[in-house]
Amino acid sequence: PADQTQLIPITHSVLLHVFFFIFLFALFGCLKDDLKNKLFGQHVASEIIFKAVTGFMSNKNPKKPLALSLHGPTGTGKSFVSQLIADNIYKKGRDSQFVHLFSATHHFPHQDQTATYKVRSLQDWIKGNVRNCERSMFIFDEMDKMPPGVIDVTEPFLDFYPRLDGVSFQKSIFIFLSNAGADNITQTALDFWKKGRDRKEIKLKDLETSLSASVFSHNQHGFFQSSLIDCDMLDAFIPFLPLEYRHVVQCVMAEMKARGLQPDKDEADKLARDLVYFPKPENVFAKSGCKTVANRINFYSRVLASL
Ligand SMILES: Nc1ncnc2c1ncn2[C@@H]1O[C@H](COP(=O)(O)OP(=O)(O)OP(=O)(O)O)[C@@H](O)[C@H]1O
Numbered sequence: 636p637a638d639q640t641q642l643i644p645i646t647h648s649v650l651l652h653v654f655f656f657i658f659l660f661a662l663f664g665c666l667k668d669d670l671k672n673k674l675f676g677q678h679v680a681s682e683i684i685f686k687a688v689t690g691f692m693s694n695k696n697p698k699k700p701l702a703l704s705l706h707g708p709t710g711t712g713k714s715f716v717s718q719l720i721a722d723n724i725y726k727k728g729r730d731s732q733f734v735h736l737f738s739a740t741h742h743f744p745h746q747d748q749t750a751t752y753k754v755r756s757l758q759d760w761i762k763g764n765v766r767n768c769e770r771s772m773f774i775f776d777e778m779d780k781m782p783p784g785v786i787d788v789t790e791p792f793l794d795f796y797p798r799l800d801g802v803s804f805q806k807s808i809f810i811f812l813s814n815a816g817a818d819n820i821t822q823t824a825l826d827f828w829k830k831g832r833d834r835k836e837i838k839l840k841d842l843e844t845s846l847s848a849s850v851f852s853h854n855q856h857g858f859f860q861s862s863l864i865d866c867d868m869l870d871a872f873i874p875f876l877p878l879e880y881r882h883v884v885q886c887v888m889a890e891m892k893a894r895g896l897q898p899d900k901d902e903a904d905k906l907a908r909d910l911v912y913f914p915k916p917e918n919v920f921a922k923s924g925c926k927t928v929a930n931r932i933n934f935y936s937r938v939l940a941s942l
Pocket residue numbers: 673674675676677707708709710711712713714715716812813814878886924925926927928
């Protein structure tokens with residue numbers, strides 16, 4: 636009997652470890668596949684996101700929450716990749732009650748610079764959500780439009796504190812999205828294109844200097860003046876490249892498939908050709924990335940026919 640009572644906790648702990656590793660194994664495989672098959676033209680972002688998320692999730696006792704800052708032109712997949720991360724972590728994916736979106740234009744529609752009440756309630760909102768589930772995920776959209784001071788309220792949560800008011804934030808994930816740095820990232824991508832170099836040759840180091848320069852000099856906005864940047868509380872700055880014609884075609888084909896239609900390359904080409912490209916006269920990058928694809932596809936003949 637003595638041996639049996641010892642066996643129970645051992646079996647329990649072994650089982651827990653087995654489940655944890657099965658979960659990680661599934662997460663690593665699915666996230667990798669999603670980044671490879673669903674996110675187009677973002678090899679730099681894909682690699683950093685995969686390493687950061689799997690590294691963080693495989694640590695049972697992280698010392699601080701994961702804080703990622705995603706930068707780049709409009710419609711290039713920043714919100715989309717945040718949803719892919721959520722899909723791979725939570726059972727209900729992006730629809731999970733533990734995934735929270737905070738958007739500058741939604742919460743501060745009039746650029747309310749003295750939003751003290753809202754700042755305090757933002758802090759309580761974060762705390763309440765993490766108290767409810769320590770593996771909560773927060774997505775802060777349009778960081779470049781946040782009023783100054785707002786984002787500093789997240790600073791205590793991102794630090795190495797084991798507990799704050801009895802709540803542990805160390806297993807939460809914070810993702811910040813912004814267009815800051817988009818011009819410099821685009822310039823680097825254009826330089827590669829002009830030299831006839833494959834876009835896949837672009838490395839993080841090619842973008843890092845210009846990205847941090849533009850982020851630090853972007854001082855009208857709350858995020859970029861904030862102590863998050865001064866105190867190195869962000870784990871990674873992740874650049875998103877502008878999308879080219881061929882990526883738009885991929886987005887159109889993916890959207891057709893998502894709607895249960897047979898992907899049609901000719902129709903996808905037609906739709907992609909209708910978008911606006913820049914800079915003139917090269918017309919290399921889609922001005923709004925893949926952002927308008929979902930809406931434009933509504934005018935696609937087979938969608939109209941199925942209505
Ligand atoms: N790189 C990409 N790969 C696959 N689909 C993409 C990509 N970029 C954008 N899309 C598609 O376009 C839609 C809009 O993109 P998304 O909202 O992620 O852009 P964003 O970079 O967050 O833009 P913004 O800076 O304007 O918020 C996505 O839901 C997705 O369907």
